[in-house]
Amino acid sequence: MSVLCKMTAAAALAFAAGAAHAQVSDGVIRIGVLNDQSSLYADLAGQGSVIAARMAVEDFGAAKKGMKVEVLSADHQNKPDVGSAIARQWYDVDKVDVIFDVPNSGVALAVNQITRDKGKALIVSGAATADLTGKACSPNTVHWTYDTWMLANGTGNAIVKTGGDTWFFLTADYAFGHALERDTEAVVLKAGGKVLGKVRHPLNTQDFSSFLLQAQSSKAKIIGLANAGGDTTNSIKQAAEFGIVKGGQNLAGLLVFITDVHGLGLNNAQGLILTESFYWDYNEQTRAFAKRFAAADRGIHPTMVHAGVYAGVLHYLKAVEALKSDDGTKVIQKMKEIPTDDPLFGKGRIRQDGRKVHPAYLLEVKKPSESKYPWDYYKIRATIPADQAFRPEKEGGCPLVK
Amino acid sequence: MTEIFGVPTQALLGQLLIGLINGSFYALLSLGLAVIFGLLNIINFAHGAQYMLGAFCAYFLLNKAGVGYWPSLVIAPLAVGLFGMLIERTMLKQLYKLDHLYGLLLTFGLALVIQGLFRNEFGSSGLPYPIPEALSGSRNLGFMFLPNYRAWVVVASAAVCIGTWFVIEKTKLGSYLRAATENPALVQAFGVNVPRMITLTYGFGVALAALAGVMAAPIYQVNPLMGADMIIVVFAVVVIGGMGSIMGSILTGFGLGVIEGLTKVFYPEASNTVIFIIMAIVLMLKPAGLFGTQK
Numbered sequence: 086m087s088v089l090c091k092m093t094a095a096a097a098l099a100f101a102a103g104a105a106h107a108q109v110s111d112g113v114i115r116i117g118v119l120n121d122q123s124s125l126y127a128d129l130a131g132q133g134s135v136i137a138a139r140m141a142v143e144d145f146g147a148a149k150k151g152m153k154v155e156v157l158s159a160d161h162q163n164k165p166d167v168g169s170a171i172a173r174q175w176y177d178v179d180k181v182d183v184i185f186d187v188p189n190s191g192v193a194l195a196v197n198q199i200t201r202d203k204g205k206a207l208i209v210s211g212a213a214t215a216d217l218t219g220k221a222c223s224p225n226t227v228h229w230t231y232d233t234w235m236l237a238n239g240t241g242n243a244i245v246k247t248g249g250d251t252w253f254f255l256t257a258d259y260a261f262g263h264a265l266e267r268d269t270e271a272v273v274l275k276a277g278g279k280v281l282g283k284v285r286h287p288l289n290t291q292d293f294s295s296f297l298l299q300a301q302s303s304k305a306k307i308i309g310l311a312n313a314g315g316d317t318t319n320s321i322k323q324a325a326e327f328g329i330v331k332g333g334q335n336l337a338g339l340l341v342f343i344t345d346v347h348g349l350g351l352n353n354a355q356g357l358i359l360t361e362s363f364y365w366d367y368n369e370q371t372r373a374f375a376k377r378f379a380a381a382d383r384g385i386h387p388t389m390v391h392a393g394v395y396a397g398v399l400h401y402l403k404a405v406e407a408l409k410s411d412d413g414t415k416v417i418q419k420m421k422e423i424p425t426d427d428p429l430f431g432k433g434r435i436r437q438d439g440r441k442v443h444p445a446y447l448l449e450v451k452k453p454s455e456s457k458y459p460w461d462y463y464k465i466r467a468t469i470p471a472d473q474a475f476r477p478e479k480e481g482g483c484p485l486v487k
Numbered sequence: 488m489t490e491i492f493g494v495p496t497q498a499l500l501g502q503l504l505i506g507l508i509n510g511s512f513y514a515l516l517s518l519g520l521a522v523i524f525g526l527l528n529i530i531n532f533a534h535g536a537q538y539m540l541g542a543f544c545a546y547f548l549l550n551k552a553g554v555g556y557w558p559s560l561v562i563a564p565l566a567v568g569l570f571g572m573l574i575e576r577t578m579l580k581q582l583y584k585l586d587h588l589y590g591l592l593l594t595f596g597l598a599l600v601i602q603g604l605f606r607n608e609f610g611s612s613g614l615p616y617p618i619p620e621a622l623s624g625s626r627n628l629g630f631m632f633l634p635n636y637r638a639w640v641v642v643a644s645a646a647v648c649i650g651t652w653f654v655i656e657k658t659k660l661g662s663y664l665r666a667a668t669e670n671p672a673l674v675q676a677f678g679v680n681v682p683r684m685i686t687l688t689y690g691f692g693v694a695l696a697a698l699a700g701v702m703a704a705p706i707y708q709v710n711p712l713m714g715a716d717m718i719i720v721v722f723a724v725v726v727i728g729g730m731g732s733i734m735g736s737i738l739t740g741f742g743l744g745v746i747e748g749l750t751k752v753f754y755p756e757a758s759n760t761v762i763f764i765i766m767a768i769v770l771m772l773k774p775a776g777l778f779g780t781q782k
Contacts, residue, residue: 295751348612
């Protein structure tokens with residue numbers, strides 16, 4: 086082969102590589118939904134999040150636009166080691182471009198680091214810890230739906246203001262529980278309240294009576310449940326059994342999803358005050374979404390986690406389309422540049438620290454007599470505007486914020 | 488107020504009682520396992536699923552047929568027990584001549600299938616089941632409020648446990664059962680229908696699990712995964728008590744409930760590991776379990 090021929094070939098190769106660089110890697114955008122599909126968080130995220138992701142791909146019209154999108158899913162079993170192994174395999178072997186959801190803050194923090202190392206993208210909906218946009222923030226991560234600061238600020242504030250100034254925490258003993266307890270405690274102390282005690286229970290505990298008894302003897306006015314899913318429903322149910330509320334103490338469910346309320350029944354859940362960033366019965370668009378979603382997911386109405394996955398996928402695909410690339414770091418940057426606009430959360434934006442901002446709702450669970458149709462569970466007590474719903478960017482300690 | 492290790496005695500009394508209540512579920516479940524293992528030599532990994540089936544059975548009876556808690560206490564164990572006998576007749580029977588491992592694998596597989604089907608249908612958040620009218624409310628014991636329902640659970644399960652122990656260890660029927668495990672051919676030669684006895688025994692063990700399930704329904708959510716969470720602990724209880732020892736499983740069930748309860752006061756973070764730590768220690772010092780005999 087002549088020298089010229091070799092050079093031409095090399096130039097052609099270089100050109101091909103350059104051209105490919107500005108395209109979607111291997112021609113397919115692979116979305117991996119990683120969450121708990123078999124245990125206590127399976128209803129509030131689980132297969133529902135996979136359904137939400139598929140709905141978003143369809144609604145975005147990816148096929149019509151000539152974009153090839155695949156949705157994969159896996160069960161991390163609430164174990165950071167299992168979640169990390171799946172994330173690595175997805176990124177290294179299965180050519181996954183972006184991971185979604187990842188409830189369980191422990192797993193999310195692990196996947197957050199791996200995603201950053203691999204230069205991919207992570208869009209968190211299910212996990213709560215505000216550290217994801219604080220000290221653990223990453224240029225490859227967007228935290229979409231809610232976080233512990235939002236919950237503490239919404240529910241915690243509302244309760245302290247109505248006289249609940251002494252607290253006892255029942256905390257799930259892992260990253261999420263600790264973060265939620267820390268953020269709520271800060272709110273309580275700032276408002277002049279006191280924390281009389283706390284107890285940390287293992288994730289996925291069946292019996293809370295022992296912990297409730299400790300809470301009862303603390304004489305605190307408010308028992309703050311810094312846990313989620315099955316742990317919260319069991320705490321609430323057993324608190325009723327031990328006459329906690331009758332005895333003059335009140336429960337604060339710091340993270341309660343609509344699926345938990347459904348599982349508890351309004352009889353057990355009525356009067357609970359909680360904060361969420363999405364309620365299916367909010368407007369025409371959310372209702373239409375809920376109807377389609379419920380038809381696909383055993384009648385379950387979407388939680389804010391499902392809504393976050395849907396809206397996140399839409400916005401991610403918009404960014405990929407605008408950028409004509411699925412390079413993780415660049416897409417996340419692009420997502421921060423374009424304002425967000427979707428049928429479920431309305432207009433909003435993503436801050437430099439990765440925090441998606443939108444309004445949050447302070448909700449109260451209806452009495453059985455007030456509920457007129459299936460899944461009619463909440464009254465909206467207040468709307469917390471987007472600029473107040475989340476921790477101010479400067480206070481999080483995120484190194485990306487200058 | 489007097490204190491023990493910084494915890495007021497009164498609070499401690501409450502925690503001891505709570506431990507006893509949780510222990511009664513362990514005792515009831517491990518009893519069923521011990522009966523099935525002791526008399527049939529089957530390691531019944533489907534026990535957790537059968538416990539869950541009991542709870543679901545009660546839920547369906549209430550919500551579909553309007554049958555309340557009390558009749559469910561009888562109907563649900565009977566129904567689930569019959570289902571167990573069906574499994575024994577059609578599947579487990581084939582495995583008696585093989586190693587224990589095969590029975591374990593079969594029942595484990597069954598448990599996964601049953602739990603998977605229920606989770607698919609009913610999700611993981613669980614379904615509500617109310618406390619029966621007659622037992623709602625609680626009484627003030629001075630050191631704690633004891634919900635009436637929990638008091639009932641302790642009494643009922645202790646009664647069932649002791650009754651079962653009595654039948655197996657002290658009656659003629661029990662002696663047949665034990666003889667049939669030792670030497671089935673000889674007992675059959677005396678005119679006892681051994682296969683039928685084995686089927687009924689398995690059915691009884693399963694019914695015990697279902698009974699525990701019904702009793703658990705008002706306290707915990709009726710949840711497809713309730714058994715999966717419980718079964719591992721219960722197996723540890725059986726191992727500590729000594730595989731197949733009836734009295735051993737009852738006493739360890741209650742005892743470990745109390746130890747777990749105390750852990751929740753002094754070091755709550757370890758409350759779901761303490762039983763396994765004890766199991767490891769017991770296995771090192773006394774491999775046959777506290778009440779087991781080396782065969």
